Amino acid sequence: MRSAAPTLVALVAALAVGIVLLVLVGAPPFEALWLLVEGSFGSASKISATLLAWSPLLLASAGLVVTFAAGLWNIGVEGQIVIGAVAATWVARSLPGPGWVVILAAIVAGAVGGLLWALLAGVLKTHGGVHEIFGGLGLDFVAAGLVIYLVLGPWQRTGVASTSGTDIFREDAWMPTLEMLGTGWPVIPVLLGLASVVVVWLLLRGTRFGLRLKAVGRNPKSAALIGIPTNRYLLGAFAIGGALAGLAGTVQVTAFQHKLVPSVSGGYGFLGILVVLLAAFGAVWIAPIALFFVAISVGSTQLDLRLGLDSAFGGVLQGFIVLFVMVGGAWSARRASVERAARGEP
């Protein structure tokens, strides 16, 4: 069992750096940190906002666990979220009929959109020899450009085209919330997010597909010699990762923005990569780590309102946490190998 001590040390170190930074910019450090907590969990509506942000991050991270299991760096996850959002927006804008039908159709469309966008990066890799990092990055830019085109062009707001987004969807195409304690709770997104984590965990833990995917990811040469059709498995991983990212995009437009905006991904794709790195590429720790990360993101908006600090501070803190955990992990791995060498093991 991996020791938790290095991770704790890394967290403390990241906090210490955060405090130093706050002191350097002349802000009261402990008040600022408290504002992060209060801003994300201080009231019912703040908790609800945090949960709403948690859901797409869970979905994107769960998808990334699958692609990482296959040994893939799915940098295209951002674009897959965006295309999922575009597909869901298209359904919400154009499909007539009762609201629940529209919402269900939007969910399916979002997943399919993300899936196809991911397969594009996948086919580029398996059949075109384009590394998934480059293919994915390129497709991220294409997706971002497409949204801006749609928002300023065909789907522009009535009256005036603006980068603030499309028209708001009709209200019955919004994902319904549960009214309680004076605020609306994003039950469906949270359930989708948690379900995705559980399904991915089961897939990798208990199925032949998951085991073969792991083999392909860890040693494609051996996997191919064992007789696993490696390309098919790589594409399968892209499809699952893309579908979940597309769902994250659906949640962003139907439950949070209620319209398509250029920054629809919310950066949850890249943030998801950090979450999965911290979770050591497994599904088990994703939920708490993602919650911790969105709490920092949501809470940091308070820094802006109350202390006049830029909310980017949250991102800085997240970055330092990941950095320190990675360094700590590398350090303990190195120490372990030195100890093994000292015992004369390979």
Next chain:
Amino acid sequence: MALEIRDIHKHFGPVRANDGVSITVGEGSLHGILGENGAGKSTLMKILSGFYEADSGAVVLDGEVLTLRSPADAIAVGIGMLHQDPLVFLPFTVLDNFVLGSPGPVRLDRSNARTELERVSTELGFSFDPAALARDLTVGERQQLEITRLIWLGARVLIFDEPTTGISATQRIQLFATLRALAEHGMIVLFVSHKLEEVEELCDSVTVIRRGKVVFEAPMPVAPELLVEEMFGKVFVADEREPVALGGPVLRLESVSVDDGKTHLDALDFEGAAGEVVGLAGLEGSGQRTLLRACAGLLTPTAGHLSVDGVDLTHVSYRGHLAVGVHYLPAGRLEEGLVEGISVTEHLVLTSHDRRFLVDWKGAEAAADRVIDEYSIKGRPSSPAEALSGGNQQRLLLAMIPEDVRLLLLEHPTRGLDVESAAFVWKRLLERRTDGATIIFASADLEELLTYSDRIVVFFGGSVFAVRDTASTDGEELGYLIGGKERV
């Protein structure tokens, strides 16, 4: 000037690659270093050229003990190495390759370098177009470029590691003429090879290394049978073999040509019968792997027909070969066979015939326990592959061979294994042959080849050199054949 290698030791974990090697070579000498694969030649040369640091011992040049921590250190004191694959940057021009390793200021002085390239290459009798791309040069020309560069950098000791691999006969003659000229100019030339003929033709003294130790040193000429004996150790005589009743043909190759980019097998005819064991002998990279990979479906023949049990597999994929009972077991157990980070149980699940979506982990673990028992694997069902020793990894790989295998292709099935594991591996393999499978294995171990094969195919320089019935040959003859010579 004299180069003195003093009592060099170099261990890699438990492997003693160099175990007290001492060699002295004088000025103007063309010195051959002979040894079979894994004897420790390359390790020694890498120590001389600064790629490895020795655990103990010293390299002395002109009475001065050298500190060699990097290839840059080595070339600074005048030791240059020409690798088997010349270290040339293919997308660069000849001129850029020439100046690349030169010490000096940040700014590249290309015009000066151009004159220098011209001067040194003319002295050596080479001619280059400085603007040509290195990728357009032949392997022989790349070697010439490397030699020019090393001489320009002031090399006085030149190490050539198997330099005749992949060059044409004309270039070989030219290379040998160059080496002689270098020696005449007072340089020390170390010529590392496993080809007896070349050492006989070129060198004026020779050292034979076996299992990390110098076992023989003498001025040339030396009788070749003596060199063979020193390279391979005590000449092994196989026991009388029990005759085995062979079945019909399983594998059939009809004028198959196949190319893996390095070796090219041309119009090969071959049959393997049910129950037959065929050994592939030869130095590493002589074509054995090419044949095995073609039979496994990993290389597609460019001509001819390949069939197993009468099924034409010439243009069938690797997975199609698996489906008719072909099984390939490469030498790199953790590279091409097992998956690091995946347990014994998981490996057995990966290769089981069970195709259900959900894995029955309880059942799989019980099955793994049985396999561990049956194959006496030292490990637990949950042990990851990399935690097993080499012998136990090989036992696991044996357990992963399907029951109904028809053609078993193996590379170095017992390399690095202790005697007990090796015997176990062969006991299991021979059971498969009793079941009617054909076994083809490549090995560098003459004893293994003579003990277990019915026939031995000897490869040399990328093609089949000779085929012998094991009953009618012996270790001495194999030693000759592997070195590319018929016994006289």
